[in-house]
Amino acid sequence: MQELDRFHEEAGARGVADPREAGHARHTHPSAKEYVRIGMILVVLTGIEVWISYSGLPHGLMITLLFFFAFVKFALVVLWFMHLRFDDARYSRFFIMGFAGACILFLVVLLLFKAFA
């Protein structure tokens, strides 16, 4: 077990150039302070979103701003709380595949049934 731990430490020190070592290498997660900071940003962004929905801005501008802030919140949670920023890039690729699939589905269905209806 000690040998295995030493192997992991050495792998972490070398970096993750070898893909076989990538998943086992030590990776760094944010501290509690940084998580709280991200949490506060999320709360502020949600407050701004709610304010925008009551603000009476023009419909197009309101939708653009709401989607922008929702995307920022989404990215903060995925990159920091779910650690995609710190983890192996292959996890990101799988998730982006699913997310892109959902976006494509959304656009194709709406184009077919709304724009061309």
Next chain:
Amino acid sequence: MADTTTHAAPAEHTSTGLPSTKLAMWIFLASECLLFGALITTYVLYRGSSTTPPYQHEVFDIAYTSVSSFVLLASSLTMVLSLVAAEKRDFARMRLWLVATALLGMTFVGGQVYEFTSFYHEGLKIGGPGSNLFGTTFYTLTGFHGVHVTVGILMLLSLVGMSWAGRLPDDQAFPVEMVGLYWHFVDIVWIVIFTVVYLIPQPKPPGT
């Protein structure tokens, strides 16, 4: 980044070099993106197509749902704090944060049950006589999300019980991270639902 914690994935030799459990979780979450993508698309497709009341602007209480959103965001924070505690091998604090996360999740689901009940009494139904497209798509989308939150709560409570009983592996951070991934996913789905369903105003139908 000076103030960080370090976490090692459990030793496991796989052909990808990645822990299979974590890889499987990410593939599962990618498939869940497609599920919720389809549900959100359906909601948006039929948005504003209801010909019978009640309509969106008649039943929604944005202030109430905003509080629910803050509760779910707070639960994501407590979830990562439990991971920090697990990485520091402070398992008592880890269990405390996990229980806090489960309680916040219960608050969210309780709020959703109250919301559904009040909408139902205002005439918004999912099917049968008197139902409309808005009710059907709204209950299906938010109901699926609520079920996911409920499953997450069960996972959190199981984790607390297993940790308490000493049935978790020595590196308790790994299972906490896996449950955390699911929990945060539920949170990001809500971020989208909150914007698309609640915050974007629906044009009022003529004559209302």
